[in-house]
Amino acid sequence: MANAEPAVAIRHLSKSYRRGGQKVVVLEDMSFDIQAGDFVALMGPSGSGKSTLLNLIAGIDRPDQGELRIGGIDINVLSESELADWRARHVGFIFQFYNLMPVLTAFENVELPLLLTELNARERREHVQLALDMVGLADRVTHYPSELSGGQQQRVAIARAIISDPTILVADEPTGDLDRVAAEDILALMERLNRELGKTIIMVTHDPQAAQRARSIKHLEKGMLVD
Amino acid sequence: MTIPLFYSLRNLWARKLTTVLTAAGMALVVFVFSAVQMLDTGLRQTLIATGQEDNIHVTRRSSNAEISSIVDRQQAAVIETQPEIALDANGVRLVSKEVVVLITLPKRETGVATNVTTRGIGLQGFALRPQLQIVAGRSFQPGASEVIVGSSIAQRFAGAAIGSQLRFGGREWRVVGHFAAKGSAYDSELWVDADQLQQAFRRNAWSAVVARLADAATLPAVQARLSEDPRLTLDIQSEQRFFEGQSKALSNFISYLGMTLSIIFSIGAMIGATITMYAAVATRTAEIGTLRALGFRRSSILIAFLSEAVFLGLVGGVVGVMFASLMQLVHISTLNWQSFSELAFDFVLTPKIIATSLAFALMMGLLGGFLPAVRAARMAIVDALRAV
Known part of the structure; x- marks a missing residue:
């Protein structure tokens, strides 16, 4: 692209928590970009700040300082409800424990983010079927999460994450709760989303094998990038 | 959304x-x-439902209930002669001078004696209560010691069957009929001839006077006139209002x-x-x-x-x-x-x-x-x- 604005632009980002009256610095003066179409793995030991960084990028937590532009939008200046609307349009979430609604079917779970759009029922149904088809679960639409394996649940979650065609996909340990085979399957799917559909993916992981599937790896330690 | x-x-x-x-x-x-x-x-x-809209109901002032009310003969006569009172087909004034006493009857299920309202009514008493119907037997004969029983009493009280005798006021009364009054309070009453009840209980006054107005709209005028009459210390209300007050x-x-x-x-x-x-x-x-x-x-x-x-x-x-x-x-x-x-x-x-x-x-x-x-x-x- 000509005016290649990065998908994620992070400048001097800092975040700290208070724990028992003590200030714990989680991220310190961090700056880097993630280009559109990249697949980045964030790695690091526990407490290195990788999940916090992911939460900030996803707009579900607020930094203390610094600038955070996603797809050209400075999300720090958004109000609480503006931020909610922004997440609905620009962020797809993939969680370690899938976080599907147990009382909703696979179809309804995937449809949830579309309820926040202007699409009518027929358009929503078409989108959902397409997304479930893409993750290979076209025959599981009426199943409830409890009737699906872990790998299948994560694929439903991925369908839900991509359904509203977000600017970025954030994945927090997406294979952390899966066996090797299912994990491979999920990683292959994410790789496909990145390569074939050009999705920008930011993934937090402990697993070096999972990180290998990404285009680039960023290591964090004590709240700072180490390479 | x-x-x-x-x-x-x-x-x-x-x-x-x-x-x-x-x-x-x-x-x-x-x-x-x-x-x-x-x-x-x-x-x-x-x-x-017990009260009729165009009936007036007269009791002693502040008596609150018929059993504690006394309307003497002179007062009753004044009420009776009010020009607004309706006439029946025979030109008789629709007025019933009534005596209300309490007697005790044993409840069928528990045998416990309970107060029952007994109403002695004048000849026009039935005409003033069109909701009342004899459902079994017949009505009492004027001048006889006969009693008719409301449907709720007939169901719940012993000795209320047609043909049985009830003893009150120092004499025996024969049950000759049952009546129903569309679920109104009359269903919980015994009715007898007013003169007989007066004699049995040695009353020389009435408990209440009920009369039909030719036009219900004249009630305020009647009330105003009667409340200014120094001979009368009476409450004059629509019958409906009176019974509403009873609840x-x-x-x-x-x-x-x-x-x-x-x-x-x-x-x-x-x-x-x-x-x-x-x-x-x-x-x-x-x-x-x-x-x-x-x-x-x-x-x-x-x-x-x-x-x-x-x-x-x-x-x-x-x-x-x-x-x-x-x-x-x-x-x-x-x-x-x-x-x-x-x-x-x-x-x-x-x-x-x-x-x-x-x-x-x-x-x-x-x-x-x-x-x-x-x-x-x-x-x-x-x-x-x-x-x-």
């Missing part, structure tokens, strides 16, 4: 036992709430007691709903975090949990009203404190009672679910998501 309603409903369904128990608690309160109103309505309808003490007691109970119970039921909803919020913390992350606003979460609580209330309300409606099959017979005598009435369910009961139930749900819903809506997303 908000979180779909079926998400809330299915969550209620997912924890059936808790839902059923919580709703049952609310149903109980709604049952009491609506049953009390049904009782009150039944009581008032019975007494209001006041019991009706107030029922509604105050009922409202107090309902409010106290409802606090219990609302606390129950609050606990249930807090538990629901606690077990679904990660779901709440997920919904927020997906882009649903705080208000959507608030509405989703409030709908769940309101629906709990609705289930409780519908079940409560359903059980309360069964109370329509129950017939109550109790002492009316205003007249010190037995009065039979039914539980009456009206659309208004259904509406207020359901509104009451929804409000319990709404108030009970409010704090938990606010907690759900205020959760920090990151903290909520950690609670897997």
